[in-house]
Amino acid sequence: MYSINTIKKMKRHILLYTFMLFMAALPPYGWASEYTQLTIANEGKAPDQTVRFEPDTTSVLKNPLTGWVMYLGRTWDESFWQTHRYDAMPVNGGDSTVRVSDYAGTCYIRINWNMLESKEGKYVWKDPHSRIYKLLATVRERGMRLAFRINVDSRDQGQNTPLYVKESGAKGFQDPNNPQVWSPYPDDAVFQQKYEKFLQAFALAFDDPDKVDFIDAYGLGKWGEAHAVKYNNYSNKVEVFEWITDAYAKAFKRVPLVINYHRLVGDTISWAAPHPDSKRLLERAIAKGYTIRHDAFGMTGYYEEWEKNFARTYRYRLPIIMEGGWITGGQHRYWIDPCGKYRQGHSEDVRLGEYEESRNAHVNMMDLRIGDEVASWFNSSFDLVKRFEREGGYRLYPTEVRFVNKARQGERVSVQHNWRNLGWGYCPTNIPQWKGKYKVCIALMDDKHRIVKKQLADEADLSTWVQGHDGHYTTTVSLDALPKGSYTWLIGLVDTTKAYQPGLAMAVDKKLLVEGWAKIGKLEIKK
Known part of the structure; x- marks a missing residue:
């Protein structure tokens, strides 16, 4: 018989010997080394x-969904680059010139349905001899992408919807200020059927991110800005909103869609306190893949806390596209803006106001717009044009x-x-x-x-x-x-x-x- 102490010593020796045999079977440095080697092999x-x-x-990088956007006049032809000096735009009031297309990566045109398809099934973008075809081609030749808003409401403009839609039985209304032009009710079934057919054809040609940066995908109401929409029956407002956003989302899968985050989106009036439906409707569009833009940057009486808060909610979740609200080249009376910072005859004040509001909203894209607005950016605010390239977007x-x-x-x-x-x-x-x-x-x-x-x-x-x-x-x-x-x-x-x-x-x-x-x-x- 062994004593209890002897048995305890024997157990300790057996355990120690077993442990030594186990360690000898491992790679050098044991478990830690094996784990380290495995990590290095994986990494x-x-x-x-x-x-x-x-x-x-x-450098101007011209990446998609960032940078400057210039606009096309829908009545322009391919010679406008020379006639409007876009290929030789004076800068800072001096003798030096630049090409607008060297700074803008995207060219946006607010066109109307009638210009694109005045006769059913006859699409202007397929006709190489048409004015629109040639105009759009000059944009691509300058290394720019396109963007579109398609207007259907004819008020304050010409005939924006092709008359074949009316002749097919669509119900609509005349412009009270110009009874020669007609607009369809957006809740009319014939209009919706014809418009969906057109959108599908349009998307076959332009749902191409190499050619198109974004589609401003609503187009109803005055000027296509998503307000002052005139319905046959106002109770169809939400149904029409769902229909139009569904129609665009179904047609365009590869090119981003945008919508104006207007406080009265889809409503019958143009400006008032925010409508309770607006936020919910815009969120419905966003859920379908839409991103957001606004048409009144720099108009501090219009772009107010509701708009700022909406943009803030989607900061870094959606790209925000900016458009300036004031027209400085005409009688738009920008000097009455509530901010009190815009002096009459000083378009550079408005440009700075737009820039600062864009920076506050963290926008991805700013607009040069058209005509006198483009000239003012380059002639009096060229430093801001270059500054946005350096600081804005991504x-x-x-x-x-x-x-x-x-x-x-x-x-x-x-x-x-x-x-x-x-x-x-x-x-x-x-x-x-x-x-x-x-x-x-x-x-x-x-x-x-x-x-x-x-x-x-x-x-x-x-x-x-x-x-x-x-x-x-x-x-x-x-x-x-x-x-x-x-x-x-x-x-x-x-x-x-x-x-x-x-x-x-x-x-x-x-x-x-x-x-x-x-x-x-x-x-x-x-x-």
């Missing part, structure tokens, strides 16, 4: 080189990238990359039409300038890069199937619908770019 070889980028704050660039410059064939390596948005707006990759479209991508280029490797940084969400919130990511790149040799690391913002080719211009010095990619550094792959 890739750690980076050992760093490159930092200084942002380009001056302006993205990589601040720092860490990478590996030596690796072996088949290895997995890590690239750490940080991103910043210089603009007060945001890159709206969260909207339905852009979901998954634009991504960060790491690439390798061989010594023959061929892209031989692309790796998406799926974890990077461009819409979260807002002022004060940079993006920080680590992306693992597998070097499988790459032969030994010299390569160049690249990074870019790619369009996933186009084989991961660069889709968004970055605020990076052009000397550091190759076909839209930013050059990071070298990688030497050995056996």
